[in-house]
Amino acid sequence: MKKRNNNVWLWVLVPLLYACSTQDEKETTIINSVQLEHSILSVSKEAAGLQVPWDLQYDHINHAILFSEIGGSIRRLDIRTKNVILVDSLKDVYHQRTLGLLGMSLYQPEHEQAYLYLSYTSKSDSLIFSNLYRYDYSLEGNLSNPKLLLQIPGNTGHNGSRVIVSTDKKVYWATGDAASDTFAQDSSSLNGKILRLNLDGTIPADNPITNSYVYAWGFRNMQGLTHNANGTIYTSEHGDAIEDEINLIQPLKNYGWPQIEGMIDTEKEKAIAKLSARQEPIKSWTPVVAPSGMAYYGNHNIPEWKNSLILATLKNQSLRILKLSADGKKITDENVLFKDQFGRLRSVLVVPNGDIYFCSSNRDWNPQKGFPKPDDDVIYRLRLSTKATAPIIKPEASISVVPTVKNGQTLYDAYCASCHKSDGKGLKNTFPSLAQSESVNGEHKTLLKLLLNGLSGQEIKGIKYEGAMPAFSFLKDEEVIEIANYIRTHFGNNASTINQQNLTSLR
Ligand code: HEC
Incomplete structure (x- = not known):
């Protein structure tokens, strides 16, 4: 009997306490x-x-x-x-x-x-x-x-x-x-x-x-x-x-x-x-x-x-x-x-x-x-x-954001921009800028290898980056090429475009 009374008190008290606590907020x-x-x-x-x-x-x-x-x-x-x-x-x-x-x-x-x-x-x-x-x-x-x-x-x-x-x-x-x-x-x-x-x-x-x-x-x-x-x-x-x-x-x-x-x-x-x-x-x-x-x-x-x-x-x-x-x-x-x-x-x-x-x-x-x-x-x-x-x-239903359009910019925004930023400038001492970057503008194979295998512990223009660049070998050939050509022709870069043959031998 006693126990039941206690419970009743709790039921009265808890909502009361809650009401007080929200009222005087x-x-x-x-x-x-x-x-x-x-x-x-x-x-x-x-x-x-x-x-x-x-x-x-x-x-x-x-x-x-x-x-x-x-x-x-x-x-x-x-x-x-x-x-x-x-x-x-x-x-x-x-x-x-x-x-x-x-x-x-x-x-x-x-x-x-x-x-x-x-x-x-x-x-x-x-x-x-x-x-x-x-x-x-x-x-x-x-x-x-x-x-x-x-x-x-x-x-x-x-x-x-x-x-x-x-x-x-x-x-x-x-x-x-x-x-x-x-x-x-x-x-x-x-x-x-x-x-x-x-x-x-x-x-x-x-x-x-x-x-x-x-x-x-x-x-x-x-x-x-x-x-x-x-x-x-x-x-x-x-x-x-x-x-x-x-x-x-x-x-x-x-x-x-x-x-x-x-x-x-x-x-x-x-x-x-x-x-x-x-x-x-x-x-x-x-x-x-x-x-x-x-x-x-x-x-x-x-x-x-x-x-x-x-x-x-x-x-x-x-x-x-x-x-x-x-x-x-x-x-x-x-x-x-x-x-x-x-x-x-x-x-x-x-x-x-x-x-x-x-x-x-x-x-x-x-x-x-x-x-x-x-x-x-x-x-x-x-x-x-x-x-x-x-x-x-309103909450939106989540739609798969895997880019289906094979467009360099869409792919870059989905996979690269969170680190190198949408303007390619990176973040000082954290992510290298892709503008005037030697590996972006240089040898085709060097860039493709870097994208496929990632990079860590490399010194770039006198800076040693602590984070690593992830490997993107899961991307399809044409997607790698689109991204490579996007970064070679944007952010003020003006390098020659790469074709798919360069990639095949690197996989
Ligand atoms: C999680 C963050 C991150 C993401 C995502 C990322 N990178 Fe990187 N990237 C880095 C870091 C960190 C380095 C420097 C690594 C080092 O020096 O060891 C780097 C280096 C590079 C370099 C070499 C730059 C130079 O001047 O030598 C290129 C090119 C590059 N990234 C392109 C890309 C592209 C293209 C993508 C998207 C497919 C991408 N990165 C996605 C973090 C990232």
Whole structure:
């Protein structure tokens, strides 16, 4: 009898608390209204002027959004007042390009010590590391008592990484392959893996490999990690020049990288998968979209999105709603929102009342055309609304963006412009300019070889580039030729055109 009374109180209290908390909220301007089949959502800017927020977490005690910034700060946005305060700034974070303070996970159980798990890059002497730390998180939201749970090799790229605490009260850490050719397929290396740890960092007794953190393997560079209410885990992962992926994570499965890119669809890949089982992604994209943070939406609030993965993309500059099948094993539909509107999007968070927070990443290492805007970076909110009060936008069904027109410019925009930019000028010290480039304008075979095989560690006009140029051998002959001739005759270049015979002998 007593128990029932308690429950009744909860039912009265929770909606009441929620009503209070939304009522005394400072209002933010609605930028857009999003029209779904039945529901209307409002989009607002909740915080601006941020420096590459990387992960968003919900602090239910302080009713706030806790977020990391890549340079090493941890800050908190009060949902009611919209005040942003600095919680801590970590001194030993090594930040450059894609390296720095990355994923984090706030674990706030009832009546127990709360923890903040952090994943970040550090450097000592010339060595780069990825670290998983645990801090105590006080009721007031202060950090103390740092504990290094794991340290693994890092590199100038491919460091992952996200961290979650799933329904089984275990910590899952999605690590990058540190640009190594061997780590992801080596079950004794902790790179290119999903690692599973107890809350205190020890190895769980029920891990699939005795005395090992390794839970699943064969990954390149995961940038999104989330779970649903049953503890089913999903990741998003960057492919090289092709096949970005969404994976459903199962213990001890091998997801194939670097032997298999995306789907098992070439003869070579099929032969490898025949020798020992390989897991296919539940979704892959070519051309790549650069999928980043991802959150499972299980709330009733927006019925159209119930049982979806909400994904932020960087290169594609969009928020994508990936509808899951009832059993969660397939993606049945894909819708695209905000394409090119807010720039690169980094992270997504669903809070218990069904509101969705997401953030831009326009002040990072690879800003796209027209960005950053003066008030970047921004945390946005999507909230169910009763009416449209701002310009209406609608999600668009995703259409395959594989260019079917064999036109040099279309191909260049799809495969090259995210790095070398649509004007071919590249990005200072990051991507070489293709204007007056010797390899663009010189020997036919040199250029074609470079496009087919990619390039890394080359010094160009006195600059050594840290990132690599991906290999484009998956393109058809005529597509390679179109691209080559496009870059030889644009951006102020005026070199002779190449014909297909030059290519045949190079494959
Ligand atoms: C992910 C980013 C990225 C993409 C996509 C990319 N490149 Fe590159 N590219 C680079 C980097 C980084 C280098 C320098 C590599 C080095 O020096 O080791 C480079 C180098 C080059 C060079 C040599 C320039 C010189 O002056 O020597 C050419 C030519 C080139 N890229 C053309 C292309 C074309 C054409 C495409 C599209 C088919 C493309 N790239 C796609 C990153 C990229």
